[in-house]
Amino acid sequence: MKTIIKKTTENDAFSMASDILRNGGLVAFPTETVYGLGGNALDPRASEKIYAAKGRPSDNPLIVHIADRADVAELASEIPPIAEKLMDRFWPGPMTIIFNKKDIVPKETTGGLDTVAIRMPSHPDAARLIRESGVYIAAPSANASGRPSPSTAQHVEEDLSGRIDMILDGGPVDIGIESSIIDVTGDVPVILRPGFITRKDFSELIGEVYIDPAIIKPDPTLRPKAPGMKYTHYAPKGSLTIIEDKASPAEVTENVISTINRLAAEAAAEGKKAAVLTTRDQADKYSSENIILLGEGASGEEVAKHLYSALRECDDIGAELIYSESFNRDELGGAIMNRLLKAAGQKLIYV
Numbered sequence: 001m002k003t004i005i006k007k008t009t010e011n012d013a014f015s016m017a018s019d020i021l022r023n024g025g026l027v028a029f030p031t032e033t034v035y036g037l038g039g040n041a042l043d044p045r046a047s048e049k050i051y052a053a054k055g056r057p058s059d060n061p062l063i064v065h066i067a068d069r070a071d072v073a074e075l076a077s078e079i080p081p082i083a084e085k086l087m088d089r090f091w092p093g094p095m096t097i098i099f100n101k102k103d104i105v106p107k108e109t110t111g112g113l114d115t116v117a118i119r120m121p122s123h124p125d126a127a128r129l130i131r132e133s134g135v136y137i138a139a140p141s142a143n144a145s146g147r148p149s150p151s152t153a154q155h156v157e158e159d160l161s162g163r164i165d166m167i168l169d170g171g172p173v174d175i176g177i178e179s180s181i182i183d184v185t186g187d188v189p190v191i192l193r194p195g196f197i198t199r200k201d202f203s204e205l206i207g208e209v210y211i212d213p214a215i216i217k218p219d220p221t222l223r224p225k226a227p228g229m230k231y232t233h234y235a236p237k238g239s240l241t242i243i244e245d246k247a248s249p250a251e252v253t254e255n256v257i258s259t260i261n262r263l264a265a266e267a268a269a270e271g272k273k274a275a276v277l278t279t280r281d282q283a284d285k286y287s288s289e290n291i292i293l294l295g296e297g298a299s300g301e302e303v304a305k306h307l308y309s310a311l312r313e314c315d316d317i318g319a320e321l322i323y324s325e326s327f328n329r330d331e332l333g334g335a336i337m338n339r340l341l342k343a344a345g346q347k348l349i350y351v
Contacts, residue, residue: 276290
């Protein structure tokens with residue numbers, strides 16, 4: 001298969017992508033979070049193609065993307081009042097809500113579950129594609145399963161060229177990590193994946209919100225109710241290890257810096273290529289030849305936006321061992337650490 005690549009500014013880009021989706025094909029497209037790999041959410045065969053193209057386990061649910069809030073009633077069997085409040089505040093935007101589903105949504109899309117994950121993206125290209133195609137779009141991140149999620153069309157091409165029909169190139173994304181996922185099917189809302197919208201944001205609006213224990217300690221025996229709950233994700237090709245000062249986990253202490261410098265030097269002495277993930281304000285404290293910057297600043301928004309690009313840069317330079325500072329687990333830092341720990345296979349060294 002030859003993958004067509006079109007910039008979203010090209011006149012025929014959306015009409016071509018829409019035709020592909022209506023005919024059961026796959027199109028990668030930009031959202032405000034990461035690039036998604038889209039197929040017709042109501043076509044079981046399209047969902048099966050998504051799983052096959054990514055090499056994704058079929059029990060890992062897909063998120064259904066919509067362009068209009070009224071579409072929820074077509075897909076969800078009930079819409080709790082709490083969901084109405086959440087949609088009022090955070091849609092369109094980087095929030096996915098788990099609802100009980102209607103029969104119209106095939107279980108091939110939901111990973112065999114009786115619930116459906118729904119999101120209304122704020123990116124204008126995503127909204128336009130949904131509307132012009134006339135289909136609800138099931139879309140996980142447009143990367144090979146387990147790899148860092150794509151924040152540019154070039155990342156999609158690296159992983160999926162020749163495996164999907166088309167890539168819509170809308171330039172770099174804004175946020176850089178996947179949507180927050182919140183489950184409203186129980187008595188108390190549960191966060192199933194942290195993201196740009198934080199627990200504090202949710203609780204200020206709707207009161208008590210739980211965090212699913214699988215976010216903190218992955219459980220390989222569970223059946224995932226949302227993407228990213230069970231399997232290794234976001235991983236570079238090299239082995240990633242996070243270094244954290246147990247006494248001051250929110251700070252990059254001298255203990256952290258000296259440990260990373262020692263480990264990188266030991267790797268170099270053994271003839272292995274090591275890289276260090278850090279922010280601009282800490283970069284001059286490291287002696288490694290390969291400093292990979294998580295953006296130009298130290299803010300959570302900046303780190304989130306550049307996280308996956310930095311992990312892919314480690315692959316580009318052939319890093320065999322990668323060492324990263326840890327980040328504050330409060331608010332957006334919690335979402336960043338969630339991704340880093342999954343990318344590292346939970347390898348965390350306390351100093």
